[in-house]
Amino acid sequence: MSTASRLPQITGRLAARLPRTVDARVRRLAVASLVGQTLLVVTGGAVRLTASGLGCPTWPRCTDTSLVNTPEMGIHGFIEFGNRLLTFALAAVAALMLVYLWNLRKERRDLFLLALGLLASIPTQAVIGGVTVLTGLNPWVVGLHFLVSMALVVFATLLVNRAFGRTGRFRTAALHPLPGALRPVTSAVAVFSALAVMLGVVVTGAGPHAGDADAPRNGLDWDLFSHIHAVPAYLVTAGTLVALALVLMRRIPGPFRTAVFALLAVTVLQAVIGFTQYYNGIPAPLVAAHMLGAALLMGTATNAWDLAKSSPVK
Secondary structure, three states, rough: OOOOHHHHHHHHHHHOOOOOOOOOHHHHOOOOHHHHHHHHHHHHHHHOOOOOOOOOOOOOOOOOOOOOOOOHHHHHHHHHHHHHHHHHHHHHHHHHHOOOOHHHHOOOOHHHHHHHHHHHHHHHHHHHHHHHOOOOOOOOHHHHHHHHHHHHHHHHHHHHHHHHHOOOOOOOOOOOOOOOHHHHHHEEEEHHHHHHHHHHHHHHHOOOOOOOOOOOOOOOOOHHHHHHHHHHHHHHHHHHHHHHHHHHHHOOHHHHHHHHHHHHHHHHHHHHHHHHHOOOOOOHHHHHHHHHHHHHHHHHHHHHHHHHHHOOOO
């Protein structure tokens, strides 16, 4: 029997081994995707903050003659290539997630489409990364690269919530009824979080950490845009405090209460890091912490909004 004639048998056996319900394997892959997308933000920050943006000076190869970094390239080549390598790991996780969801692709279309979107984003990120290198670390392209990563953190957060049955059409977790005001409040917090991140990209493009000594800056007034960037950050804090007050006054238990406390912790941490780096000459370690905080902010803001949207209203 030829391989072609045996193919239906092989694929049938494979499909029989794949989950027919959302099980622990699917949930672990969803968590791995969220952790990986957050880690990609950290490694991307390491590339820029260690001036390794051109550690691999060309694309898609690392050098004109090598796909990988070489010992002669030193630590900068290692850091840049490591960041590229993580992208392939995330692609593998997303592809495996689609495989495990194959039998559920119609029943759980929400999960399948989120996983498909995460996989489709990998080549998009790769191309943007390539344009970043080929344009000599143009700050606007670098910023776009970061914003796509933030969007992927949002999608990965939604994937985790759906995989664990916390939110969405197939919710299995019991959610306490919430005051109607919490939906617009958490929506506003999510929007202002995104706006703060976008303005943070503009600030970064005007600042000193360009990824390479010869990389261009966007030419904008760093100090002015730092203050503009703070405005939506203040609004995020205000919205989070309103949500916290409602949770405490109405004694709301369960996942939403936890989500608001997590959002508050990240918001306060980001504020402390932001003020500290502003008044201390923008040291690289604090910039790295602020970038990680941005990913955590987008994740926690998305989580709070998603839970509020999925909870019954009282």
